[in-house]
Amino acid sequence: MMGITINQLGYRNKDTKTAVFAGENEGFKLISQENGEVVWEGETLISLDDAASGMTVSKLDFSEWQQPGTYYVKMNNGSQSEPFLIGEEVYEEAHQALLKAFYYFRCGMDLEEQYAGDWKHGKCHLTPAIVYGDETRKVDAWGGWHDAGDYGKYVGPGAKAVADLLLAFECYPKAFARMVPLPETDGVMPDVLHECRYELDWMLRMQDNKSGGVFHKLTTLRFPSADTMPEDDTEELYVSPISATATGCFAGIMAMAARVYDRFDAAFASSCLIAAEAAWEWLTLHPEYPGFRNPSSIVTGEYGDKLDTDERYWAAAELYRTTGEARYHEAFQQLAEFSFDKYELGWADMGGYGTISYLMSEREREAGLAEQLQAGLQEEAGKLAAVCRQDGFGISLLPEQYIWGSNMVLLNQAMLLLIADRLGGTTAYERLVLDHIHYLFGMNAVGMSYVTGFGSKPIRHPHHRPSEGDGVDEPVPGLVSGGPNVGVQDEYAREHLTGKAPAAAFADVMESYSTNEVTIYWNSPAVFVLSHFV
Ligand code: G3I
Ligand code: 9MR
Ligand code: ZN
Numbered sequence: 439m440m441g442i443t444i445n446q447l448g449y450r451n452k453d454t455k456t457a458v459f460a461g462e463n464e465g466f467k468l469i470s471q472e473n474g475e476v477v478w479e480g481e482t483l484i485s486l487d488d489a490a491s492g493m494t495v496s497k498l499d500f501s502e503w504q505q506p507g508t509y510y511v512k513m514n515n516g517s518q519s520e521p522f523l524i525g526e527e528v529y530e531e532a533h534q535a536l537l538k539a540f541y542y543f544r545c546g547m548d549l550e551e552q553y554a555g556d557w558k559h560g561k562c563h564l565t566p567a568i569v570y571g572d573e574t575r576k577v578d579a580w581g582g583w584h585d586a587g588d589y590g591k592y593v594g595p596g597a598k599a600v601a602d603l604l605l606a607f608e609c610y611p612k613a614f615a616r617m618v619p620l621p622e623t624d625g626v627m628p629d630v631l632h633e634c635r636y637e638l639d640w641m642l643r644m645q646d647n648k649s650g651g652v653f654h655k656l657t658t659l660r661f662p663s664a665d666t667m668p669e670d671d672t673e674e675l676y677v678s679p680i681s682a683t684a685t686g687c688f689a690g691i692m693a694m695a696a697r698v699y700d701r702f703d704a705a706f707a708s709s710c711l712i713a714a715e716a717a718w719e720w721l722t723l724h725p726e727y728p729g730f731r732n733p734s735s736i737v738t739g740e741y742g743d744k745l746d747t748d749e750r751y752w753a754a755a756e757l758y759r760t761t762g763e764a765r766y767h768e769a770f771q772q773l774a775e776f777s778f779d780k781y782e783l784g785w786a787d788m789g790g791y792g793t794i795s796y797l798m799s800e801r802e803r804e805a806g807l808a809e810q811l812q813a814g815l816q817e818e819a820g821k822l823a824a825v826c827r828q829d830g831f832g833i834s835l836l837p838e839q840y841i842w843g844s845n846m847v848l849l850n851q852a853m854l855l856l857i858a859d860r861l862g863g864t865t866a867y868e869r870l871v872l873d874h875i876h877y878l879f880g881m882n883a884v885g886m887s888y889v890t891g892f893g894s895k896p897i898r899h900p901h902h903r904p905s906e907g908d909g910v911d912e913p914v915p916g917l918v919s920g921g922p923n924v925g926v927q928d929e930y931a932r933e934h935l936t937g938k939a940p941a942a943a944f945a946d947v948m949e950s951y952s953t954n955e956v957t958i959y960w961n962s963p964a965v966f967v968l969s970h971f972v
Contacts, residue, residue: 441517442466442498446880446893447532448523450971454869457498457511457519458831458881461485464513468500471508471521478503488830490837491883492939495830520894530616532879532892533968535916538618539961540599540633542904542914543583545591545640545668553621556910562668563589567656567675570733577677579656582640586957587664587901589671590657590738593644594749595785595959597687600634602783602853602962604691604698605794606969607631609860613969627702635706638695641688642713644677650716651680652688654730657738664948665907681730682721683741686749687788689717693756694795711760718757718766721750743786747776752792759799770796771804780811781818783850785959790854797861812861819858822851823870831881831941832873837924840940842952845888845921848874849963856970868970875967883922883941889964890956891915897946901955906948917956918964919946927952 442459449455459466463485468478482496498511506526511519542549542557551558566576582591583599607614607630614628622632644653658673692714700707729744751773758766770792774780783790793811796803822834829835834851835844852874855867873881880887880895887893890900890913897919898912899905905913924940926932930949944953 442511442513442519443881443885444511444519444522445876446520446522446887446895448525448528450528451504451506451524451526453501453971454872455499455501455503455524456832456873456876456881457500459496459498459513459517460493461496461513461515462494463496464515466498466511466513468503468509469512471510477505477509486830490835490840490939490941491830492942493830493883497830497832522894527972529875529968529971532889532916533613533965533972534616534618535891536889536918536961536965536968537603537630537633537916539914539916540583540603540637540958541618541620542916543958544636545582545584545589546580550621553619556912557904557908557914559667559904559908560669562671563675565675567677569653570676570678570736577643577653577656579640579643579653579677581643582637583958584668585739587903587951587955588661588738589668589903590655591640592655592657592739592741593641593652593684594654594687594741594743595957596637596641597691598783598785598788599958599962600637600691601694601791602959602966603630603634604694606966608698608798609857609966610969613972631699631702634695635699638691638710641691642709644684645688645713645717646680649680650685650720651724652685652717652720653677654679654681654684655739655741657736659736659738661738662903664901664903666903667907668904670907676736678730678733678736680720682724682727682746683730683743683749685717685720686746686753689714689721689753690749690756690788690791692717693753693760697756697760714753714757714760718753721753741785745778745786747773748778748780748782748787748789748792751776751778751780752788752795755792755795755799759795759801762801767801767804771807774807774811781815781854783853783963784846790850794857815854815858816862819855819862819867822855823867826870826873831877831883832870833877834870834874835941837940840922840924840943842923842925842927843920843957843960844923845878845918846957846960846963848877848921849918849960849967852967853963856967871967871970875971878918878964883939884944886946888919888921890917890919897954899946899948899954901948901951916961918960919954919956920960921953923953925952
């Protein structure tokens with residue numbers, strides 16, 4: 439990078455409008471692209487040495503200018519931004535595409551041209567999977583979403599993705615009024631619920647009907663080569679053993695689905711609840727279950743997680759919120775006694791979903807516990823806000839948080855800030871969250887939009903096998919890249935990114951799966967966050 443970086447999608451009329459200039463304090467002008475008129479003049483705010491990007495940066499703020507139009511920013515030293523919009527609807531299309539991305543991740547059906555456009559392809563992964571360790575048994579778990587740039591399907595990450603989407607729908611139903619559209623679009627049930635149902639149906643197939651436990655994942659033994667199309671990935675499929683984390687996530691998401699789908703499809707909702715209860719039963723019969731490790735001959739994504747208390751806590755919260763049964767409330771209270779992160783929303787740490795569910799619940803709650811969780815949430819948000827105020831780009835990531843999937847950390851934290859506002863009855867964090875959106879769409883240390891197909895300089899080479907193998911120039915649109923990862927965890931990164939500042943440790947090349955892969959659970963918090971602003 440970099441001269442001036444902006445949100446390449448633009449800014450809504452009345453929102454906080456910030457941009458970041460790499461350099462010392464300087465005067466700037468906001469200029470209309472349409473007629474060359476200078477509409478606003480200002481000085482940058484204090485410049486600072488930004489630890490995450492390793493640069494001296496100064497922040498521009500032209501929030502007071504609210505006229506719709508196309509503009510660019512010019513610094514008095516001559517450097518100039520890309521043109522951008524000011525307008526009420528600058529986030530609508532991206533919001534829609536971030537949701538549509540889940541359709542593109544679908545497994546097991548033809549993606550037809552009518553819905554998929556140039557990115558159409560054939561159906562995939564339809565053969566029943568061998569149960570690892572019991573080669574005589576098969577599980578027919580077709581469907582669902584591919585996890586990421588690979589074609590594995592993993593229960594825990596899938597549950598996080600659906601949880602974000604269902605929460606977005608619960609909090610912002612109006613954001614989902616428009617049709618995507620999808621093959622199932624019927625104008626009755628919102629498309630976001632049709633899309634989630636595709637994944638939920640797959641998850642239901644991943645439950646062991648004998649025990650109620652849930653298989654951890656469904657994959658081939660190894661990853662196929664990086665340009666393999668889904669329909670050409672015909673290696674044998676395996677389900678890995680049942681895990682407590684997958685079963686906990688499953689119970690949580692099914693109980694949540696039972697509540698959300700009830701008014702659209704009562705029969706489906708009740709099958710979700712039955713499945714959730716069976717999974718809960720498995721959990722109670724297996725109080726101490728070893729954490730998941732990849733079986734020796736399977737080398738696909740592990741999603742290993744030794745701690746299952748947070749998944750159980752989430753499950754208990756959702757089951758209580760949905761059924762009102764005292765036994766789930768008691769279990770939730772007991773699990774809350776343990777020490778684990780109760781405000782995280784990652785694939786490994788699901789505690790935040792449990793807390794949010796309990797705090798949003800209409801059921802009777804234990805006042806002390808509810809107060810404690812509410813105070814904890816506000817404290818967490820306060821800490822994030824303090825980081826934003828120190829950061830050169832105004833975001834809540836600490837330098838050490840630029841890990842694999844840092845854009846998920848970014849978006850999860852933005853989500854938490856919005857939820858803290860909502861549950862605290864305030865709007866104080868909204869403007870901080872906007873900087874997270876600006877960062878995602880280009881106001882960042884590499885000057886790129888991290889979402890395919892959106893912005894003047896979007897990433898173009900994500901680690902995503904269909905985008906690599908389909909012969910179409912442009913990648914599948916609406917996909918959120920993992921983002922900078924200071925851990926240099928692939929060969930390309932080790933060679934080219936070693937020693938870079940955390941926020942700059944990113945490469946828009948297909949080879950760099952540890953910085954530029956895409957996943958369903960990096961898209962889902964982006965849908966949540968944008969839902970607040972459409
Ligand atoms: O939690 C620690 C943190 O305490 C520490 O400070 C930090 C610094 O290294 O590391 C953190 O752990 C990281 C962990 O992600 C956190 O979520 C690990 O280093 C990092 O290796 C790990 O990366 C995961 C990666 O798989 C490798 O296991 C990603 O989260 C996860 O999203 C990714 O998932 C893959 C699937 O396996 C396969 N499908 C694609 C998908 C995306 O790349
Ligand atoms: O493509 C794989 C990606 O989805 C995973 O996140 C990543 C880490 O598990 O692994 C990728 O596969 C690579 C493998 O690990 C090593 N050989 C090169 C593969 C990429 O083509
Ligand atoms: Zn598939």
